[in-house]
Amino acid sequence: EAIGKGGYAHFMLKEIHEQPNAIRNTILPRIQDGLPNLEECGITPEVLREFRHIQVVACGTAMHAGTVGKYVIEKLARVPVTVDIASEFRYREPLVGEGDLVIIISQSGETADSLAALRLAKSLGAKTLAIVNAMGSSIAREADMLIYTHAGPEIAVASTKAYMVQIAVMYLFAFELALAVGNIDETECRRLVKLLQETPEVITGILEHKEQTQYIASSLITADSLLYIGRGLDYALSMEGSLKLKEISYIHSESYAAGELKHGTISLITENMPVIAVATQKALREKTISNIKEVKARGARVILVCRESDNVDPDAVDLKFGLPEFDDLLMPMIAVVPLQLIAYYTSVLKGNDVDKPRNLAKSVTVE
């Protein structure tokens, strides 16, 4: 087994380190002349121009990848996107049909609720696109269009590299769609593709310095409960950070839209409760900082994930993880890495079975 782990202590850590290559393997075959090309997946500009609405359906981490996709697609292409949990979608008589694209995201391609959602969407006349990691899986076989992610086998139950390539595909898809509907021009599309291609190197840089995430993790192990907060893309990312942590550290955690805190959740803040705030989106930064001050004033211990270059008020923040400079839109691909590492080290320090957390299965093939 040690050989399977390639010298890493756990599969999860190995898979976190495999992310730069997983991104390259997934995106490079779909880039031609600096522009996205998804033709081999059945996706052409003509096909894309048909869709008035996009519905993303998935479970768990894959649903969080879809949430990042929603922000990116809506921002770049101005096509409305809704995201649903597969077990909810399938039982609420969903309003999808002809003219809609339903995107099913799944690492395993076998999740029972996601497969049922795919079949339902097809029966209602929607076109379906699967974004799947496992070759030849049921969801991959049954969808009308298919984009494989090339993360390679993911062994750790807590998904890391599969999430990374799912969002990489969502970006590529959003770029192609935005170009197809004429909302961005070729120059802008090339600029975005180039940035996407730069992400593996930036992630490698973060993986070379893991000490700060270890230190942050050591400050979390005695907590009973945690909050993750953010706005916009940072909120989408907070959801994944929070899920990762609770899956493997067994510390109760939830993610909250920072601006919504004051409508209820702020009552949970007690002395020393850790709050992990993600603030990578320049336009929303000051808003999130003011939410940080609100929780800090109520005793929270604030850990801020932001750019290294951001000056933070030492009275408002206890610990900071500094990210390298990068484009706001693509920042989730970078900022998720410290969140994965914080969850990983917290689990290790608590002596948990990192790769096989209690009560969880890698793939849920029963309802």
Ligand code: G6P
């Ligand atoms: C399980 C796994 C999660 C995963 C979810 C969806 O709950 O423990 O890590 O995100 O299923 O799996 P899928 O294979 O459809 O992406």
